[in-house]
Amino acid sequence: MTELQLDIQILAIVVAAACALPGVFLVLRKMSMMSDAISHAILFGIVIAFFIVEDLSSPFLVAGAALTGLFTVWVVELFNKSQRVHEDAAIGLVFPLLFSIGVILISRYAGQVHLDVDAVLLGEIAFAPFQRIIIGGWDLGPVATWEMLGILALNALFVVLFYKELKIATFDPALAATLGFSPVILHYALMTMVSFTAVGAFSAVGSILVVALMVGPPATAFLLTQRLSTMILLSVGIGSGNSILGYWFAHWLDVSIAGAIATLIGLVFFVTFLFSPQEGLVFQMWRRRHQRQEFFIDMVLVHLLHHRNTPEEPEECHPGHIAQHLNWDTDTVEKILHKATHRHLIQIQGDLLRLTPDGEARARQRLVE
């Protein structure tokens, strides 16, 4: 592994971690699409700020562009309050315009702006490490990495300092309001965090990967845990892991790094969605099937208990009649009876089904419940 490769991976990890922190709260507060809106809208700010400061890594550019993100949030709320369009439409109206103006400016003044329309969407993380901080002959590493480390530190500081407030405001907005936290301030603080992170990550990974990194890892973590602190740590871990894997995947196939990371984030999410122990689709289905089966066994047991030692017993407790009386098809009955016999809940005596002591106990138990 060369030094350049190491630099790229370190940057990717830092970006992933910085994105995961605000991302967790976006997902929990059902505002994931704001990451899409903000990451697109900031292009306008980046281009305008670039015309003024003419340096992509200037802190003024970062701050100016982040302001565009907040402007977007504000305009969306303005639309919302005017009640002329719904919130989703408001988001869908504001960011395309800002993004469009940004793209038009870049295409018109392509000569003056060292921004490429493709780089806008995808970023070029492979080139990011070439711009380095060198003080007194010492190479301190890529500018982008230090910038993202700064943003990561600010995000982490914000989450740690206001952990309790964020938690309450996210899970119980009404309680937060009665306790006196201003939901508006917290909302804008979070949006500021999203904007700064998006701007910082923008030149490295482009606007689309910002969305993938902010939403993907937290969504995956959400399926694995119900604790906020665990979810935050898991998101950071999943984001970083996917970044490294994505890098090597891209290296191996010789394709876009940002695209490969986004693809892996999607794959890991999908696998989790299918196989998460608590909430995975496969386990959900297995559990549903299992519950259905147990319920059927219960019904057979209760049926047998009900008719035991009654004149109708020879008819009601005949295996061939169960299907008819419980209105099931014969395959199901056969399977259920087999299971119940196998687990010593019933036994077959001649032509009759009889409860074992275990079976009787379970049937009585269910009746009590």
Added chain:
Amino acid sequence: MDIWGLFTDYTIRNVTLGSAILGLVSGGLSTFAVLRRQSLLGDAISHAALPGIGLAFLFTHNKELMILLAGAFVAGWIGTGLMTLIIRHSRLKEDTALALVLSVFFGFGIVVLTHIQKLPIASQAGLESFLFGQAASLVASDVRLFTLISLIVFALIALFWKEFKLLTLDPDFTQTQGYPIWFLDTLLTTLLVVAIVIGLQTVGVVLMSAMIVAPGASARQWTDRMGIMFFLSGFFGLLAGTAGALTSSFVEKLPTGPTIVVYLSVIVAVSVLFAPHRGLVAGWIRRRTANVEIFKYTVLLALYDLSRHHPDERHGHSEKVIEKTLPAEVDVHKILQALETEHLIQRVNHNHWIITAEGLQKINQLNSEHVNHD
């Protein structure tokens, strides 16, 4: 270029017709998307379509638009299906499903496109134009394809208009009436995917969502009737699509997608501001007039009260006193003037006012109206 040139020049005719048709189709479907609050679904579907375009090319090595769009359609549909799956089978909500599918599919699309770029075949150039759209690349066969597709789309909408309208405005009622909800919903979503897919070449993957939001959101401001909204929305889409495509064909280095979005945004701004009933300006004017009426009544009542509590009926009351009955930002002179021109009050000396006989009558009339209303 003279006007005649518009109709004779081959490229311009194709660009104009092609963008007009796709604007019309996406504008029409925008009505449903906006009313069903699926505005952002368009964003996700258009991004999700990108890998379909790439894979279709990768498998066929053919740049025929029909083949690429077929790939886009399949990918767009798979993306939509995955979103439904995620929403239905996990605790995650719609916003997360949208953002996830959007970014992951787009990222995968970029992986496919960068892979294609490295292939040693000459014909791969131009696939990137699907990112921001390139109206100038429309040819006559594309226009024919768009026309055919749009005819099918509009025929289906006409056929199921009543059902789609019900589904949009009151899905629960539609279900209780025994309509096949799943079928209608799937059909409408399919039409939406079709509309998005045919716009990809002109508007581009990134900004196609605006074509699905802006026309409907604009049309909604002008009318409360869904039929009118549908036509208006289609018209807005057509207008912006044509204007944007033409502008970008004439002006160098102007990508089509962003240009169309700028036109769309102008239409949105004009609609939200100046539409007759729902427009913000109309609202301000209404509120202002209503406020002036209320303030006039307040002042009149105040003068009436003062006159009752004062032994001398002809005693004038100073503007300073009257001013106290109104909010600080209201200009008391304007209100007094308005009342004077209606002869409801009268100036007795400098800056002092009393209520006239007509004014008293007005008070009685207004009071009795209130009683009736209560």
